[in-house]
Amino acid sequence: MDEKLIQLQGVTKRFGKNTVFDSIDLDIPEGKITGIIGASGEGKSTMLKMIASFYKPTSGKILYSNKDIFKEIKNIKRLFGFAIEDGSFYEDLTVKENLLYFGRLYHVKKSMLLPRIEGLMHFVSLINAKDVLAKNLSLGMKKRLDIACSLVHKPSVLILDEPTADLDPLLRFQIIKLIKKINSHGTTIVFTTQILNEADEICDKIVILYNEKIIDQTSSSKIKTKYNSSDLDEVFRKIFSKKGRKTYQESVKKKTILKDGILEVENNLPLKKGFLEEQDGELKIAKKGIEEVFLSNKIKKFEFLKKIKNKFFPEMKNSKKKK
Secondary structure (H helix, E strand, C coil): CCCEEEEEEEEEEEECCEEEEEEEEEEEECCCEEEEECCCCCCHHHHHHHHCCCCCCCEEEEEECCEECCCCHHHHHHHEEEECCCCCCCCCCEHHHHHHHHHHHCCCCHHHHHHHHHHHHHHCCCHHHCCEEHHHCCHHHHHHHHHHHHHCCCCCEEEEECCCCCCCHHHHHHHHHHHHHHHHCCCEEEEECCCHHHHHHHCCEEEEEECCEEEEEECHHHHHHHCCCCCHHHHHHHHHCCCCCCCCCCCCCEEEEEECCEEEEEECCCCCCCCEEEECCEEEECHHHHHHHHCCCCCCHHHHHHHHHHHHCHHHCCCCCEC
């Protein structure tokens, strides 16, 4: 494996009495694709949230290029792009408007933003849909828009939570092809998936979460050899069919507080509306959660969009959306 870009050192994460990870170590190589796999309830999404600086570990360190992420949060967090499972874009904005909005959200300079947006729309094959409202896009196009929004500031690391969830085989193939294309430009990618043949196909490194630990982190071929299995599905069955497997659930009775760009969660208090959303018994990052982490000025979405369009791009002031 290549240079260790991101390192988790002795990381423990607890939510109240629930232990998610117990003193784990993880190395994520630079410029490679790392896939995190595990059964439901093993903490895959929680790991992504910690790497992206949404959650602080209860103990231990998370390093980026040997620098503590949480001590260098203002500088390091802008090196990450994060696409959540259900999409972070806005349904009532067009493709171009979404990219414009996220570009300013990440403080991309005006002189660079419009050319970058144009290039991104070509890159993800959405140029012909640039004036289409996001809610009118197909599911596959929405997935590509979400990834484009997370790439608009040219992050060094792209974090994807279940990027091919709910897609048919053809659309999954298209998204996997796009992920490989992004990686070919040098972007480090970390993603979770339950579709293990995808991980087998594109990952340089596989990380297996089981019972609060990382039990393997190496290449797919070495894992299959270790478990005497022909594919990762067979490996998965051998590991997760064991009796005594632990699962955890993040308590929904929490208060989520933003401190210096980090979401801190307290137990047994009401959940602050908008930061996290409960879905299928788990808390997932909501759109507002992403905004609060990356947006320094608390301006409402459409006020913010109108302001930057009028100030920076007056030529777009009278543009109309297709319906």
